[in-house]
Amino acid sequence: MLEIASGELRQLRPRMQMIFQDPFSSLNPHKTVEQIIALPLRIRGTRSREALDKRIKELLQLVGFDLSQAHRFPHQFSGGQRQRIGIARTLACEPELVIADEPVASLDVSIQAQILEILRGLQQRFRLTTVFISHDISVVSHVSQRIAIMYLGKIVEIGPAQSVIRQPLHPYTRALLDAVPRIERGAQKEAALLSGDPPSPMSIPPGCRFHTRCYLDQIPQCRSTEPQLRAVRPSHSAACHLAASQ
Amino acid sequence: MMERTLLEVKNLQTHFSTYRGTLRAVDGVSLTVRRGETLALVGESGCGKSVTGLSIMRLVRRPGRIIQGEISFDKEDLLKKPRAEMRQIRGGRIAMVFQDPLSTLNPAFTVQNQISESLKIHGVASGREAKERSIQLLEAMGIPAARERLRNYPHELSGGMRQRVMIAIAASCEPELLIADEPTTALDVTLQAQIMDLLAQIKKERGLAIILITHDLGIVSQFSDRAAVMYAGHIVEQGAVESLLEEPLHPYTRGLLQCVPRLGRPDLPITPIEGSVPDMAALPTGCRFAPRCPHVMEHCWQSMPLTYEPAPGRSVRCFLYGEAGDSVRGVDTT
Numbered sequence A: 001m002l003e004i005a006s007g008e009l010r011q012l013r014p015r016m017q018m019i020f021q022d023p024f025s026s027l028n029p030h031k032t033v034e035q036i037i038a039l040p041l042r043i044r045g046t047r048s049r050e051a052l053d054k055r056i057k058e059l060l061q062l063v064g065f066d067l068s069q070a071h072r073f074p075h076q077f078s079g080g081q082r083q084r085i086g087i088a089r090t091l092a093c094e095p096e097l098v099i100a101d102e103p104v105a106s107l108d109v110s111i112q113a114q115i116l117e118i119l120r121g122l123q124q125r126f127r128l129t130t131v132f133i134s135h136d137i138s139v140v141s142h143v144s145q146r147i148a149i150m151y152l153g154k155i156v157e158i159g160p161a162q163s164v165i166r167q168p169l170h171p172y173t174r175a176l177l178d179a180v181p182r183i184e185r186g187a188q189k190e191a192a193l194l195s196g197d198p199p200s201p202m203s204i205p206p207g208c209r210f211h212t213r214c215y216l217d218q219i220p221q222c223r224s225t226e227p228q229l230r231a232v233r234p235s236h237s238a239a240c241h242l243a244a245s246q
Numbered sequence B: 001m002m003e004r005t006l007l008e009v010k011n012l013q014t015h016f017s018t019y020r021g022t023l024r025a026v027d028g029v030s031l032t033v034r035r036g037e038t039l040a041l042v043g044e045s046g047c048g049k050s051v052t053g054l055s056i057m058r059l060v061r062r063p064g065r066i067i068q069g070e071i072s073f074d075k076e077d078l079l080k081k082p083r084a085e086m087r088q089i090r091g092g093r094i095a096m097v098f099q100d101p102l103s104t105l106n107p108a109f110t111v112q113n114q115i116s117e118s119l120k121i122h123g124v125a126s127g128r129e130a131k132e133r134s135i136q137l138l139e140a141m142g143i144p145a146a147r148e149r150l151r152n153y154p155h156e157l158s159g160g161m162r163q164r165v166m167i168a169i170a171a172s173c174e175p176e177l178l179i180a181d182e183p184t185t186a187l188d189v190t191l192q193a194q195i196m197d198l199l200a201q202i203k204k205e206r207g208l209a210i211i212l213i214t215h216d217l218g219i220v221s222q223f224s225d226r227a228a229v230m231y232a233g234h235i236v237e238q239g240a241v242e243s244l245l246e247e248p249l250h251p252y253t254r255g256l257l258q259c260v261p262r263l264g265r266p267d268l269p270i271t272p273i274e275g276s277v278p279d280m281a282a283l284p285t286g287c288r289f290a291p292r293c294p295h296v297m298e299h300c301w302q303s304m305p306l307t308y309e310p311a312p313g314r315s316v317r318c319f320l321y322g323e324a325g326d327s328v329r330g331v332d333t334t
């Protein structure tokens, strides 16, 4: 699943930064947190010790750290803390676009909540444009304004977050939503269960790539013609031959 | 019938000796599972869920060791069983399914070999009969073209299919208790739904009791009857699922529920739990949740709360529900 939150761009220079699933492998183990964050600041022209310290302190505070932790090494932190260091480094680059690839996938829920709140706060504060990639549609729906649903390498539905969640257009989206086990006991819908496994990306089915698992009453085009993304509601589109008739 | 106790674990302690000292992975866990019910064991990474499951199976390997406790299964203490008898119970009356089927299935043997082996060890069937039984089992697990699948090696199967084969092997000897350790964590949600439905169906048809280890509160809610919440080697709360999720008592359970984003409820804010899980080799004295607890009181830092029973069938390990003085007795046993 792919989520796009658009906001106004603060910086004019196009810059893009990634936040990864595994923060550990993307942090230099031989550098302290301070050095890790200082590097992009230096590259971007902050030179004086004073200015650097001030900026590092600001950035660490944004992700819930204090300066006393700045001289420690990545291995001395937990997974969630490392993810926060990664976010602070990303912000040091002053990106216009952040691509966060499964940033909370390997974290416990209590830590996941900490990171999600930090990301959400930053989005609101700096109007940061974020592409938030996740397989967890509950998480996605919490941090995003727009949602794109992917199936076998293609976007099959895209639209405003609440519209996609409440009134999904594509049968795959509906199955995904139904499959999420809800905490509220009454909330579980009779699931539109998908049978079988997703086909291998090496042999994508002809026509609609979802037709081998689709539970709708298919029409001949489903097996012969690839459906294109079409707006069914204002700014809410789906790639399904039957989308309009639902 | 439904209410009969099948498994009763009392004050189980499983510790690991590490170079940093003793790691109290499971530290005084007590729980009960009745026949035909699903007990969810829920908690965050490292809190001791898997070690609890492995202890019940007596599969804890060094440097881990069961220090003390009682695991009574159908009224007999498993910790007192000779090894040979335990081997028969394991995979026979108690079976286990793991998160990652690929690391549990033997890559060098076909599906047929692995199911037959299990049937043979437990004296259920052999030879041609075993083959027919295997086909029936795979069909019951919703595996299409079961006869052909028997010739496959594990790596030739998809993730969802492998997990079905694992469940087929686990179900092959008609166990009374199934310990399912994060059976769907490695799968996407649509496959997860299929596997969970399969487990629910087997449970219903065969009157199986299940210990369902998970960190997903949605799975707890939809697929279990009772739940036990673990934190840092302790069970901090136990009770029927509806009441536990609707009226959580322990501050940790409440915190967990507030962390989870709810689908279609953007109005519900998520509130993180401050701090992080303690280092299991350097646990705080007193309540293990104290450093993160919004209700922490003076004596929470000094002594360990006992497990109190604020209502029948409901237990909670927190001073908000019992006398601080009570804990004096509790400290030396836990």
Ligand SMILES: Nc1ncnc2c1ncn2[C@@H]1O[C@H](COP(=O)(O)OP(=O)(O)OP(=O)(O)O)[C@@H](O)[C@H]1O
Binding pocket: B016, B018, B023, B025, B043, B044, B045, B046, B047, B048, B049, B050, B051, B052, B062, B063, B064, B215, B280
């Ligand atoms: N073989 C081992 N040697 C040393 N420590 C171990 C070993 N196995 C488990 N532990 C420790 O015991 C504690 C409990 O581990 P356990 O695997 O039961 O956690 P869990 O609740 O299943 O977590 P997860 O959700 O990540 O699977 C952890 O702190 C873990 O590091």
Ligand code: SF4
Binding pocket: B250, B251, B252, B287, B288, B289, B290, B291, B293, B294, B295, B296, B297, B300, B305, B317, B318, B319, B320
């Ligand atoms: S015993 Fe005290 S610190 Fe522990 S959970 Fe209860 S109130 Fe919080």
Ligand SMILES: [Mg+2]
Binding pocket: B049, B050, B051, B181
């Ligand atoms: Mg585990």
